[in-house]
Amino acid sequence: xxxxxxxxxxxxxxxxxxxxxxxxxxxxxxxxxxxxxxxxxxxxxxxxxxxxxxxxxxxxxxxxxxxxxxxxxxxxxxxxxxxxxxxxxxxxxxxxxxxxxxxxxxxxxxxxxxxxxxxxxxxxxxxxxxxxxxxxxxxxxxxxxxxxxxxxxxxxxxxxxxxxxxxxxxxxxxxxxxxxxxxxxxxxxxxxxxxxxxxxxxxxxxxxxxxxxxxxxxxxxxxxxxxxxxxxxxxxxxxxxxxxxxxxxxxxxxxxxxxxxxxxxxxxxxxxxxxxxxxxxxxxxxxxxxxxxxxxxxxxxxxxxxxxxxxxxxxxxxxxxxxxxxxxxxxxxxxxxxxxxxxxxxxxxxxxxxxxxxxxxxxxxxxxxxxxxxxxxxxxxxxxxxxxxxxxxxxxxxxxxxxxxxxxxxxxxxxxxxxxxxxxxxxxxxxxxxxxxxxxxxxxxxxxxxxxxxxxxxxxxxxxxxxxxxxxxxxxxx
Amino acid sequence: xxxxxxxxxxxxxxxxxxxxxxxxxxxxxxxxxxxxxxxxxxxxxxxxxxxxxxxxxxxxxxxxxxxxxxxxxxxxxxxxxxxxxxxxxxxxxxxxxxxxxxxxxxxxxxxxxxxxxxxxxxxxxxxxxxxxxxxxxxxxxxxxxxxxxxxxxxxxxxxxxxxxxxxxxxxxxxxxxxxxxxxxxxxxxxxxxxxxxxxxxxxxxxxxxxxxxxxxxxxxxxxxxxxxxxxxxxxxxxxxxxxxxxxxxxxxxxxxxxxxxxxxxxxxxxxxxxxxxxxxxxxxxxxxxxxxxxxxxxxxxxxxxxxxxxxxxxxxxxxxxxxxxxxxxxxxxxxxxxxxxxxxxxxxxxxxxxxxxxxxxxxxxxxxxxxxxxxxxxxxxxxxxxxxxxxxxxxxxxxxxxxxxxxxxxxxxxxxxxxxxxxxxxxxxxxxxxxxxxxxxxxxxxxxxxxxxxxxxxxxxxxxxxxxxxxxxxxxxx
Numbered sequence: 020x021x022x023x024x025x026x027x028x029x030x031x032x033x034x035x036x037x038x039x040x041x042x043x044x045x046x047x048x049x050x051x052x053x054x055x056x057x058x059x060x061x062x063x064x065x066x067x068x069x070x071x072x073x074x075x076x077x078x079x080x081x082x083x084x085x086x087x088x089x090x091x092x093x094x095x096x097x098x099x100x101x102x103x104x105x106x107x108x109x110x111x112x113x114x115x116x117x118x119x120x121x122x123x124x125x126x127x128x129x130x131x132x133x134x135x136x137x138x139x140x141x142x143x144x145x146x147x148x149x150x151x152x153x154x155x156x157x158x159x160x161x162x163x164x165x166x167x168x169x170x171x172x173x174x175x176x177x178x179x180x181x182x183x184x185x186x187x188x189x190x191x192x193x194x195x196x197x198x199x200x201x202x203x204x205x206x207x208x209x210x211x212x213x214x215x216x217x218x219x220x221x222x223x224x225x226x227x228x229x230x231x232x233x234x235x236x237x238x239x240x241x242x243x244x245x246x247x248x249x250x251x252x253x254x255x256x257x258x259x260x261x262x263x264x265x266x267x268x269x270x271x272x273x274x275x276x277x278x279x280x281x282x283x284x285x286x287x288x289x290x291x292x293x294x295x296x297x298x299x300x301x302x303x304x305x306x307x308x309x310x311x312x313x314x315x316x317x318x319x320x321x322x323x324x325x326x327x328x329x330x331x332x333x334x335x336x337x338x339x340x341x342x343x344x345x346x347x348x349x350x351x352x353x354x355x356x357x358x359x360x361x362x363x364x365x366x367x368x369x370x371x372x373x374x375x376x377x378x379x380x381x382x383x384x385x386x387x388x389x390x391x392x393x394x395x396x397x398x399x400x401x402x403x404x405x406x407x408x409x410x411x412x413x414x415x416x417x418x419x420x421x422x423x424x425x426x427x428x429x430x431x432x433x434x435x436x437x438x439x440x441x442x443x444x445x446x447x448x449x450x451x452x453x454x455x456x457x458x459x460x461x462x463x464x465x466x467x468x469x470x471x472x473x474x475x476x477x478x479x480x481x482x483x484x485x486x487x488x489x490x491x492x493x494x495x496x497x
Numbered sequence: 498x499x500x501x502x503x504x505x506x507x508x509x510x511x512x513x514x515x516x517x518x519x520x521x522x523x524x525x526x527x528x529x530x531x532x533x534x535x536x537x538x539x540x541x542x543x544x545x546x547x548x549x550x551x552x553x554x555x556x557x558x559x560x561x562x563x564x565x566x567x568x569x570x571x572x573x574x575x576x577x578x579x580x581x582x583x584x585x586x587x588x589x590x591x592x593x594x595x596x597x598x599x600x601x602x603x604x605x606x607x608x609x610x611x612x613x614x615x616x617x618x619x620x621x622x623x624x625x626x627x628x629x630x631x632x633x634x635x636x637x638x639x640x641x642x643x644x645x646x647x648x649x650x651x652x653x654x655x656x657x658x659x660x661x662x663x664x665x666x667x668x669x670x671x672x673x674x675x676x677x678x679x680x681x682x683x684x685x686x687x688x689x690x691x692x693x694x695x696x697x698x699x700x701x702x703x704x705x706x707x708x709x710x711x712x713x714x715x716x717x718x719x720x721x722x723x724x725x726x727x728x729x730x731x732x733x734x735x736x737x738x739x740x741x742x743x744x745x746x747x748x749x750x751x752x753x754x755x756x757x758x759x760x761x762x763x764x765x766x767x768x769x770x771x772x773x774x775x776x777x778x779x780x781x782x783x784x785x786x787x788x789x790x791x792x793x794x795x796x797x798x799x800x801x802x803x804x805x806x807x808x809x810x811x812x813x814x815x816x817x818x819x820x821x822x823x824x825x826x827x828x829x830x831x832x833x834x835x836x837x838x839x840x841x842x843x844x845x846x847x848x849x850x851x852x853x854x855x856x857x858x859x860x861x862x863x864x865x866x867x868x869x870x871x872x873x874x875x876x877x878x879x880x881x882x883x884x885x886x887x888x889x890x891x892x893x894x895x896x897x898x899x900x901x902x903x904x905x906x907x908x909x910x911x912x913x914x915x916x917x918x919x920x921x922x923x924x925x926x927x928x929x930x931x932x933x934x935x936x937x938x939x940x941x942x943x944x945x946x947x948x949x950x951x952x953x954x955x956x957x958x959x960x961x962x963x964x965x966x967x968x969x970x971x972x973x974x975x
Contacts, residue, residue, distance in 0.1 A: 057711045061732050182697075189698035197694040198676050198735065215693050216675040219660075220667035233535045252760065254539045255753035257676065257735050274752050275733035281756070282730065285763050286847050292770065293843020293947065294836055302848040303858070307865060311872050314840050318921075321836050322877050326884055328828035333900050339824060346817060346824045350806035350955055353828055357835070358772055358799050358948040362792050365771020369764050370780040380781070387785060394789050399800050406804055422811050443796075469771065469947035470836040477828055 033065030040066055044077050051081040060086070064093035075102060079114075088117035091126070097304055100130045103138070112141030120146070121166035121276065124153035153270075161247050162240035164280060165261045165270030171201040174210050174228040178221040185218065198257045201268050202231045208266035209235055237262040240269055244280040249374065251277045288372065291463070292365065294321065294470030321470050327478040328353075335485040342496045344424045344431045345488055348403075349481065352435065355399055356442040356480035357473030360450030363388055364472045367454045371464050381455040385448065392447030396440035403439050407432040427495050438487045442480040449476055511543030518544055522555050529559040538564070542571035553580060557592075566595035569604070575782055578608045581616070590619030598624070599644035599754065602631035631748075639725050640718035642758060643739045643748030649679040652688050652706040656699040663696065676735045679746050680709045686744035687713055715740040718747055722758040727852065729755045766850065769941070770843065772799065772948030799948050805956040806831075813963040820974045822902045822909045823966060826881075827959065830913065833877055834920040834958035835951030838928030841866055842950045845932045849942050859933040863926065870925030874918035881917050885910040905973050916965045920958040927954055 043051050055063060063082070067075055067090055079087040079102075091099055091114060103111045103126070115123045115138060127135040127150065139147055149167050156162030170188055172181045181200070189197060200218060202211035211231030221230045237260045238247050251259055251274055261270045287297035296313040298305050332339070332349075339346050367384060370376045376384060411428045413421030424431045450472045454464035489497060521529050533541060541560070545553055545568055557565040557580075569577055569592060581589045581604070593601045593616060605613040605628065617625055627645050634640030648666055650659045659678070667675060678696060680689035689709030699708045715738045716725050729737055729752055739748045765775035774791040776783050810817065810827075817824050845862060848854045854862060889906045891899030902909045928950045932942035967975060 059710075059712055059714060059732055062712075186697050189694050190700075197692075214675075215697070216667050219664050219693070222668075232537075234537055234540075236537060248756075252753070252756045254537055257752060274735060274756070275730070278726075278730045278752070278756065278759070281759060282851065286851065289767070289770065289843050289847045292767065293840045295840045295843075298844070301851075301853045302844050303853055303861065303865075307868060310865075311869050314837075314869070315873055315876050318833070318836055318840070318873055318877060319880055322829070322833055322880055322917075323884075325829050325832045328832070329825050329884075332825040332828065336821065336825065340818075340821065343814065343818065346827070347807050347810040347814065349824070349827055350810065350831055350959065351800070351803050353831075354803045354806075354835075354948075354952060354955060355796070355800055357832075357951065358796055359792075361946075361948050362771045362773045362796070365767050365773075366776070366780050369767045373760065373764065373779075375779045375781055383781065387781075387788075390785060391789055391792070395793055395796055398793050399796060402797055402800055406801075406807075439800075468839075469951075470832075470839050473835065473947075473951065474832060477832055481828065 033062060033069055036062075036066050037069040040078065041070065041074060044074055044081065048077065048081040051078070052083055052086065055082070056086075060089035061093040063090045064095075068095055068098060072101075076106065084113050085117045088114050091115075092118060092122050096129055099126065103130055104134050108134070108137035109141050111138045116142055116146055119166050120149050120153055120168060121164065121270075124150050124163075125158070128154060128158060156240065159244050159280075160240065161238045161242040161244075161261045161272060162269070164244060164247060164272045164276050165240075166273065167270045169199075169201065169258075169260070169268065169271040170197055171203050171209070171268060172227055174202040174204060174226075174231065176227045178218065178223065178225050178227065178230065181227050182218060185215070198273075199271070201235070201260055202227050203268070209237070209260060209262055209268045211235065212260070235260065235262070237268075238272070239264075244277075245284055245372075247272055248277050248281045248284070288368070288465040291465045292368065292468050294318075294468040317468070317470070321474050324474045325477060328481055331478060331481045331485070338485060338488060338497055342431075342488070342492060344428075345434075348431075348435050348438075349484070351403070352438045352442055352484045353477050353480050354473075355439055356446035356476035357469075358446070359392065359395060359443045360446035360472040360476040361469040363392075363447045363450030364453060364467050364469065367451045368464050368467055371454055371458065378455060378458055381452065384451050384455070388447045388451040389444065392444035393440065395447065396443030399443055400436035400439040404432040404436040407435060427492070430491055430495060434484075434488045434491045437491065438480075438484040441483045441487060442476070445479055445483065446472075446476045449479070511540060511547055514540075515544050515547040518556065519548065519552060522552055522559065526555065526559040529556070530561055530564065533560070534564075538567035539571045541568045542573075546573055546576060550579075554584065562591050563595045566592050569593075570596060570600045574607055577604065581608055582612050586612070586615035587619050589616045594620050594624055597644050598627050598631055598646060599642065599748075602628050602641075603636070606632060606636060634718065637722050637758075638718065639716045639720040639722075639739045639750060640747070642722060642725060642750045642754050643718075644751065645748045647677075647679065647736075647738070647746065647749040648675055649681050649687070649746060650705055652680040652682055652704075652709065654705045656696065656701065656703050656705065656708065659705050660696060663693070677749070679713070679738055680705050681746070687715070687738060687740055687746045689713065690738070713738065713740070715746075716750070717742075722755075723762055723850075725750055726755050726759045726762070766846070766943040769943045770846065770946050772796075772946040795946070795948070799952050802952045803955060806959055809956060809959045809963070816963060816966060816975055820909075820966070820970060822906075823912075826913050826916075827962070829881070830916045830920055830962045831955050831958050832951075833917055834924035834954035835947075837870065837873060837921045837924035838950040838954045839947040841870075841925045841928030842931060842945050842947065845929045846942050846945055849932055849936065856933060856936055859930065862929050862933070866925045866929045867922065870922035871918065873925065874921030877921055878914035878917040882910040882914040885913060905970070908969055908973060912962075912966045912969045915969065916958075916962040919961045919965060920954070923957055923961065924950075924954045927957070 043054065067078060070078055079090065082090065115126055118126065127138065139150065170185055172184055185200065198215055200213055200215060201209050204210045211233050212235045213231040217230060236250060236254050236256065238250055240261050240263065247259065258271050258273045260268045261272060263269050290297045295317050298310065298313055407424060407428060410422045411424055414423045453467040453472060457467055458464045521532065545556060548556055557568065560568065593604055596604065605616065617628065648663060650662055663678065676693055678691055678693060679687050682688045689711050690713045691709040695708060714728060714732050714734065716728055718739050725737065735752045736749050738746045739750060741747050768775045773795050776788065776791055885902060885906060888900045889902055892901045931945040931950060935945055936942045
């Protein structure tokens with residue numbers, strides 16, 4: 020089957036192909052494997068997702084176990100789990116045995132423990148033990164991300180022998196992470212690294228140890244995925260070895276798994292910044308009850324904290340009654356604090372995630388946020404004062420929209436203007452310092468969400484507003 | 498120089514090495530190249546960043562042009578620009594000539610146009626033309642990300658000839674993206690792709706066309722970097738070819754450049770979500786004035802929009818004066834709308850970025866957000882009513898903190914509770930629909946920032962609160 024012209028909307032390609040596949044399934048299923056052999060498994064997975072559930076099993080069966088395992092790796096997580104739980108453990112074992120060890124472990128992690136154990140018991144002993152070892156690591160750590168298939172050669176081999184070795188492994192059909200080759204000493208400890216390309220470029224007759232780089236960038240099995248991503252990105256690697264304390268390579272993490280990890284991490288960070296627990300599942304797939312649970316917690320905490328604004332309002336209720344214009348600007352000044360805080364927090368949490376700023380840089384950040392906040396507050400203060408002056412002018416000149424802030428509208432304007440300076444400065448400082456505080460207390464700085472900061476700043480902002488009002492209006496209106 | 502034990506804090510490694518390097522520079526600069534030859538250029542760049550500016554040039558000179566170019570590629574952008582502008586155009590040209598074409602173009606793009614042209618004029622003709630071609634592409638597109646060095650072989654070659662070819666290229670020292678090899682027809686159009694590993698595994702005597710995959714996943718030169726990242730991530734590639742309309746490979750984008758692009762894109766999205774223009778520079782490096790400018794715009798727009806809350810408050814000022822308890826809960830109900838909106842927006846913008854939801858899914862999302870919003874609003878409403886009931890109870894029983902919402906505290910509680918249901922529902926719906934609306938209008942959905950949503954919801958939320966109050970309190974307090 021000639022693949023149609025590729026374009027960015029893969030779903031369209033899949034949608035075009037799905038009817039042909041259905042027709043083939045009915046007429047001559049034996050031809051499916053040959054007709055689709057040049058297609059990328061990611062595209063076949065898109066096709067598979069469009070098929071009816073009863074056709075899906077026939078389709079994967081027609082592809083044969085190795086190819087079906089490739090397609091399963093790219094299939095939507097929920098559909099893959101459903102499929103593997105629906106077929107017999109023996110059939111499922113045949114499929115997952117064909118996967119790379121890391122994908123096999125990831126796949127089994129997703130399905131129910133009972134099913135996973137039944138499937139594991141049908142897998143050949145060696146592969147089963149390997150999988151069980153990988154399943155023992157936390158999925159978000161280097162150990163949980165790595166595959167145990169990789170190529171290593173002894174450092175004292177000649178280039179020719181090593182190349183023969185590598186060709187033999189490549190031909191064996193096992194699907195190692197083969198862009199990079201590790202060299203080991205006689206105790207099996209890693210002593211060097213070279214790319215397949217460097218092996219090819221090496222002069223005939225040389226020894227591996229003459230060519231390999233002795234500086235091996237590696238990660239510990241317990242390193243978390245953010246750390247792995249940082250190492251891969253920092254050194255521009257296509258794979259990073261996971262090395263034990265004794266210096267042995269335990270596995271290799273390839274860049275494609277790191278990209279997936281970066282994207283998951285970023286999704287978590289964005290959702291936390293939005294003020295909720297990370298969903299851990301695609302938006303359209305998570306159950307409504309589960310989603311409400313993840314959202315209700317933070318919303319309730321924020322509501323309860325925000326009740327302090329009511330307490331503040333109650334405290335100043337006398338002033339609010341005396342000066343009728345005072346309550347009118349409460350939402351305005353409050354929200355400006357939240358907005359400036361949200362800016363500062365997003366800047367600093369991101370800079371922390373990228374390691375542009377570190378815990379010890381807090382005072383440098385404060386030294387930037389203080390003048391920024393004052394300047395931004397001054398800009399907003401002037402705008403706020405202009406608003407009051409122009410509405411008052413419109414009222415005095417009987418223009419539509421005008422409003423009377425008298426007596427002493429100038430003092431009301433001054434109160435709003437000065438409050439904005441104070442609140443925006445406080446918002447910028449509080450918003451930028453909160454991630455530092457959270458990290459110092461060993462929380463995730465990404466938990467410093469926009470709503471969290473806004474709530475923090477709201478309560479203080481209100482107090483700033485009332486105190487400024489007391490000072491400015493003292494002796495006239497209050 | 499034996500590299501110290503590697504760990505996650507590369508800065509520490511660099512800090513340990515920097516004094517040794519300084520000592521060597523003073524004593525025997527000729528040995529620097531040999532002593533550091535096993536070190537990764539990323540680590541040498543960390544060292545270079547710690548040196549005094551006058552030592553930096555001596556250090557790079559001691560490394561020799563090829564190695565110095567490697568180090569420059571990993572150097573902090575600002576420092577690299579400063580360095581290249583400080584040395585003579587001829588010296589700079591010698592260095593950038595050693596870079597891969599994509600890094601050379603990126604480097605020249607950063608420095609002032611005048612300097613860049615002087616340096617370009619000193620580069621050999623072929624490399625200059627190549628660089629000028631790359632500079633013509635927008636930096637955020639596939640054309641701007643690609644390198645023009647890659648390996649392609651004719652589809653009718655034998656495996657042995659192709660391997661010899663590849664080895665010759667590898668030995669030539671040019672630094673192609675060599676994990677993947679493209680095969681071309683007699684007109685030079687791309688017809689297949691294979692990994693270096695597949696080339697090695699191929700049986701002797703076979704032809705390239707027997708082994709290569711005929712389905713080539715590629716991108717157009719005008720594709721934006723998000724699209725490139727999606728293709729690389731979707732197909733688990735280490736490189737993707739940039740193919741012209743006529744079917745020729747124009748260049749290759751390697752996965753390391755895509756990771757950088759993903760991270761930059763993510764930084765932009767986070768900063769936009771925080772309610773500001775993307776900084777485009779690291780937080781600690783951007784000038785204070787430039788940063789204030791990027792933040793002031795949105796803050797001012799938000800302030801001006803938020804002035805509608807003042808208008809709403811003015812409109813209902815009669816009711817506010819009549820019912821003293823009414824203003825007390827304005828901050829509370831307003832912020833709850835903003836918080837629920839911020840959650841919904843972060844969920845949907847991220848799901849859009851990952852292509853989990855598409856423009857046409859808007860009604861599916863609305864159908865999820867409506868019940869979620871009602872449920873979340875009900876939860877918050879109950880909490881809010883409990884707050885009022887318990888403060889009233891405390892007042893009646895003369896407990897500290899109590900407050901008197903009488904007459905008719907039950908109606909005040911009902912007003913707050915019902916308003917929260919309405920406002921949270923509206924917040925969830927508005928927050929989730931805003932990214933769709935922005936995308937429909939061809940804006941970036943990531944511009945739907947938390948402050949933007951909060952402002953949108955604040956004004957409506959206030960109106961909901963006042964209308965509910967009018968309905969509930971009609972005939973008693975109003």
